[in-house]
Amino acid sequence: MKKIINEPTKVVSEFLKGMEKAHPELEYTEKLEVLSRREKSDKVAVISGGGAGHEPAHAGYVGMGMLDAAVTGNVFSSPSPDRIIEAITKMNAGKGVLMIIKNYSGDIMNFGLAKDLAELEDIQVESVVVRDDVAVKDSTYSTGRRGIAGTVFVHKIAGAKAETGASLQEVKAAAEKAIENIRSMGMAMTPCTLPAVGKPGFLLGEDEVEIGMGIHGEPGVMRTTMKTAQETAEILLDKILQDYDYSNSEVALMVNGLGATPLMELYILENEIQTLLEEKQIKVYKTFVGNYMTALDMSGCSVTLMKLDEELKKLLDAPCNTPGLKIG
Amino acid sequence: MKKIINEPTKVVSEFLKGMEKAHPELEYTEKLEVLSRREKSDKVAVISGGGAGHEPAHAGYVGMGMLDAAVTGNVFSSPSPDRIIEAITKMNAGKGVLMIIKNYSGDIMNFGLAKDLAELEDIQVESVVVRDDVAVKDSTYSTGRRGIAGTVFVHKIAGAKAETGASLQEVKAAAEKAIENIRSMGMAMTPCTLPAVGKPGFLLGEDEVEIGMGIHGEPGVMRTTMKTAQETAEILLDKILQDYDYSNSEVALMVNGLGATPLMELYILENEIQTLLEEKQIKVYKTFVGNYMTALDMSGCSVTLMKLDEELKKLLDAPCNTPGLKIG
Amino acid sequence: MGFHLTSKDYANYIRKAYRLIHEKGDYITELDSATGDGDHWININMGFEKLVEAANELEEMTVFEEFKKIGTIMMSVIGGSSGVLYGSAYLAAAKTLKEKETIQNENLCEVLDAMLQAIMSRGNAQPGWKTMIDSLAPAVQCYKDCILNQVDEKTCLSRVKQAAIDGAESTKDMEAVRGRATYQANKGVGHLDPGAVTMSYQIATLMDCVLEKL
Amino acid sequence: MGFHLTSKDYANYIRKAYRLIHEKGDYITELDSATGDGDHWININMGFEKLVEAANELEEMTVFEEFKKIGTIMMSVIGGSSGVLYGSAYLAAAKTLKEKETIQNENLCEVLDAMLQAIMSRGNAQPGWKTMIDSLAPAVQCYKDCILNQVDEKTCLSRVKQAAIDGAESTKDMEAVRGRATYQANKGVGHLDPGAVTMSYQIATLMDCVLEKL
Numbered sequence A, B: 001m002k003k004i005i006n007e008p009t010k011v012v013s014e015f016l017k018g019m020e021k022a023h024p025e026l027e028y029t030e031k032l033e034v035l036s037r038r039e040k041s042d043k044v045a046v047i048s049g050g051g052a053g054h055e056p057a058h059a060g061y062v063g064m065g066m067l068d069a070a071v072t073g074n075v076f077s078s079p080s081p082d083r084i085i086e087a088i089t090k091m092n093a094g095k096g097v098l099m100i101i102k103n104y105s106g107d108i109m110n111f112g113l114a115k116d117l118a119e120l121e122d123i124q125v126e127s128v129v130v131r132d133d134v135a136v137k138d139s140t141y142s143t144g145r146r147g148i149a150g151t152v153f154v155h156k157i158a159g160a161k162a163e164t165g166a167s168l169q170e171v172k173a174a175a176e177k178a179i180e181n182i183r184s185m186g187m188a189m190t191p192c193t194l195p196a197v198g199k200p201g202f203l204l205g206e207d208e209v210e211i212g213m214g215i216h217g218e219p220g221v222m223r224t225t226m227k228t229a230q231e232t233a234e235i236l237l238d239k240i241l242q243d244y245d246y247s248n249s250e251v252a253l254m255v256n257g258l259g260a261t262p263l264m265e266l267y268i269l270e271n272e273i274q275t276l277l278e279e280k281q282i283k284v285y286k287t288f289v290g291n292y293m294t295a296l297d298m299s300g301c302s303v304t305l306m307k308l309d310e311e312l313k314k315l316l317d318a319p320c321n322t323p324g325l326k327i328g
Numbered sequence C, D: 001m002g003f004h005l006t007s008k009d010y011a012n013y014i015r016k017a018y019r020l021i022h023e024k025g026d027y028i029t030e031l032d033s034a035t036g037d038g039d040h041w042i043n044i045n046m047g048f049e050k051l052v053e054a055a056n057e058l059e060e061m062t063v064f065e066e067f068k069k070i071g072t073i074m075m076s077v078i079g080g081s082s083g084v085l086y087g088s089a090y091l092a093a094a095k096t097l098k099e100k101e102t103i104q105n106e107n108l109c110e111v112l113d114a115m116l117q118a119i120m121s122r123g124n125a126q127p128g129w130k131t132m133i134d135s136l137a138p139a140v141q142c143y144k145d146c147i148l149n150q151v152d153e154k155t156c157l158s159r160v161k162q163a164a165i166d167g168a169e170s171t172k173d174m175e176a177v178r179g180r181a182t183y184q185a186n187k188g189v190g191h192l193d194p195g196a197v198t199m200s201y202q203i204a205t206l207m208d209c210v211l212e213k214l
């Protein structure tokens, strides 16, 4: 394993220290692994978080127009409730706190417990759960769909809504509208290596890819041979369009890299996706190409669509200034 | 080789088509592989370019406050003079054109020939050559130092100066001042694979890294075992500080990923660099962490320092809005 | 007459459980990589490492305080799904030990039962869903049966141990409903659940520790 | 009486050179990977591919037009260092062919010399600097010597071919001054220069083509 680290157990705290030094407008709370905006504003606080390993998510989306704080767990592990409570109490300005949770058992349980505890302290906390990954069957019986790259759109929408001075319920409603309209689908070409494990968690053959693999290297839905960019675009988009009707609508498109995929390849894929969307008369209002929600050093990609109405367009276009996303 | 591409010979044009679609403010000139700003402004034009494979460089730095156009060659191959002339004639607004060239024989020759030809058409063309890589001995006899990640700072400075309405000579002077004050040093952990070749150009052992490797996988100055982030920071920074005296000055710091290195690791390295710079009383004015100048799918990093005076600070802080860098 | 488990005994159990868990690193990581995200061992191992560091302190506490402390440490150090589940389990178990000086046979059964209820409610999960519950639940059931049937302590403890181990083994054929194995097309069938296996290590070690006291 | 190389002959030479270059892909890529950036073969191969596509057209031109066209194609298709160097070389060589119908012995020597001068001036490079020049320069020198000494054409052409091949071979022990091999600590010593090797392929193939005409 070749990684630019010191000790596997210290990666999270050193990463966040580095973020604080690189971005003086952000503040790091040691031990609790919370990164927050230094200037607390008088509005609904929007927080998110989860296991580390998805950089720039989530710490990279802290800043004007997106998150007020991000809570980081160990690599691929949900943060514990005490960390989450720190973010809640620190950023609550009396208007309440919205938690944006990706749909994983661990996150649901930890954020859920933190919410219960915060409410005992009379802090108003609401939560929304992102479940955009169409690789996983939705189900009310099981945990259901995972939250993946689409989460970044939810951060953007909720953050922009909060900046308008909206109420907690309104911010929550905007986030939920976004969630309703977001679907994603991913593909992995190489495994990822947890720093503390030191070797990849699984193997893929020289010419194999895994469609639908999760952002923690959880097994996908289909293993197949490497396809062309065009075929890959078709496979990923088909799965999304089968699940949700985007026809005759305007969408935001995100082509996301999982960490080790060159930007050139992401744009090549994006080019194919645009062609397909045009054929299907789905109009792309805004496009995002880059590493937004990664899986350590995995190579691969995901495609996300968010259907837009006038409100979502306005919120998407609203300015934001975070290390991971700048608009306006 | 697993790459999200269609055909190796088409990667450059498909990538640039994807960029045009994702960023409607940019325009792609087919065949000549030029990406330019759609709105031509009445100022000195700043152009750059080089072989593909360094994305977001150079096409990703086209936009307000940086480049007016980028010319792309095949992967790792300098663009031919006809492509460069297209960028020059297209973006010249009568105030002249500054070409920012990375110091490689091929680029020097191709841009040089293009300059000669453009001057025959009565277009004023000036050029500056970036040679920031301290891994290579500087020399007037041989080609001398390569241009690597520091080039992005030169784009920023020259672009900002041009936006002020400065003359070609003034823009050139600002770019040269930046170049004088920039040094970089890199390290590679894995090789890169040219799409048309399909297998890595060299091999590194399970625990080996190469200090000073170029952004085309050109051999470095020393092969050694994988070091901790702290040791890596020391090795790279020492080499830079041995070459140029940054003591008691303010600097811009860039910790650049070569393509496949997770952002988390770049911030961990940056954290160590900041500690070392603090010890040496070098004040960091602004920090950049991310994939700015890559080498296809190589994993590794580089560190760049630019010494700042008041003019450079102002130009660095000036707003820019490009796919690869947004400020203000 | 039966056993009396002191807070010192429990601290010793922690040390012993840590050794076993620590040793099984590659195996557990492999299990979580096959159906999950590969971090289960790192996290639980780190949790036990911290518990062992605190063991001298734990020895001096009442069992109530000791369980509360263990729960707090586990919740914050382990993180992930297991952290909050074990944290909730220990905090719930602590409640059954208020004002107790030692843990005796019936108490131990109550402790395990409280843990089970806490995990099921926090995890919103049932037995048979391919989780740590599938090791703990049969162990608790077995314990209750033994007490009901007045089985002698030694036999009882050995049976509980075996039930936990068999329970973990039984997850192999189960389809996951909770946890990351649900994302797999075949719901993880054919693979052991890592959380059930580490649960069985803890129960087995605990039973061994108690058996030594008899 | 000596050879008369027509534009059709030269187009045939292009086809033949392409076959040889195409065949040597792995070898040349390996050479450029060892001391450079690994793209030399891809680029020159692509250039020749385009030349072959244009070969029918080239056959119909005067040799002057043919060389100009080849230069333009090479410059724009090959790119990199080699593209601009070969482009300059062919454009300079074209000038020596103005108003000529065929290429005869002395003309061919002039063509190669013009190419050499163009490459040296565009590349700002000298013989001995571990570049393509180190195959071309000795070939030109040899050609000039043969003409001076009135060596018969057959012997002359064979010697030129050998000089190009030996010249490429001689780059193995040279230290690079231009090109990417300069970035290496040992300046590429011990490795052949890829550009010199592909240059020697072209010269050797060209000489073979001419020899067939005798």
Ligand SMILES: Nc1ncnc2c1ncn2[C@@H]1O[C@H](COP(=O)(O)OP(=O)(O)O)[C@@H](O)[C@H]1O
Pocket (backbone or CB within 6 Å): A076, A077, A078, A104, A105, A106, A107, C032, C036, C037, C039, C040, C041, C043, C079, C080, C081, C082, C083, C085, C119, C122, C123, C124, C125, C130, C131, C132, C133, C178, C179, C180, C193, C194, C195, C196
């Ligand atoms: N909702 C749940 N209820 C009970 N146990 C669960 C639940 N979700 C996960 N588990 C248990 O946790 C184990 C995984 O723990 P861990 O790897 O720490 O968490 P994560 O899945 O968040 O990475 C699983 O093997 C399973 O036994």
Ligand SMILES: Nc1ncnc2c1ncn2[C@@H]1O[C@H](COP(=O)(O)OP(=O)(O)O)[C@@H](O)[C@H]1O
Pocket (backbone or CB within 6 Å): B076, B077, B078, B105, B106, B107, D032, D036, D037, D039, D040, D041, D043, D079, D080, D081, D082, D083, D085, D119, D122, D123, D124, D125, D130, D131, D132, D133, D178, D179, D180, D193, D194, D195, D196
């Ligand atoms: N300045 C120069 N003068 C003459 N030949 C050169 C010069 N620079 C490079 N070359 C030749 O070009 C070859 C490399 O070509 P190529 O791989 O296409 O270019 P690049 O180095 O830009 O990738 C070298 O092997 C060398 O023979």
Ligand SMILES: [Mg+2]
Pocket (backbone or CB within 6 Å): A051, A075, A076, A077, A078, A106, C037, C039, C040, C080, C081
């Ligand atoms: Mg996890």
Ligand SMILES: [Mg+2]
Pocket (backbone or CB within 6 Å): B051, B075, B076, B077, B078, B106, D037, D039, D040, D080, D081
């Ligand atoms: Mg090249």
Ligand SMILES: [Mg+2]
Pocket (backbone or CB within 6 Å): C032, C036, C037, C038, C039, C040, C080
């Ligand atoms: Mg896990």
Ligand SMILES: [Mg+2]
Pocket (backbone or CB within 6 Å): D032, D036, D037, D038, D039, D040, D080
């Ligand atoms: Mg080359």
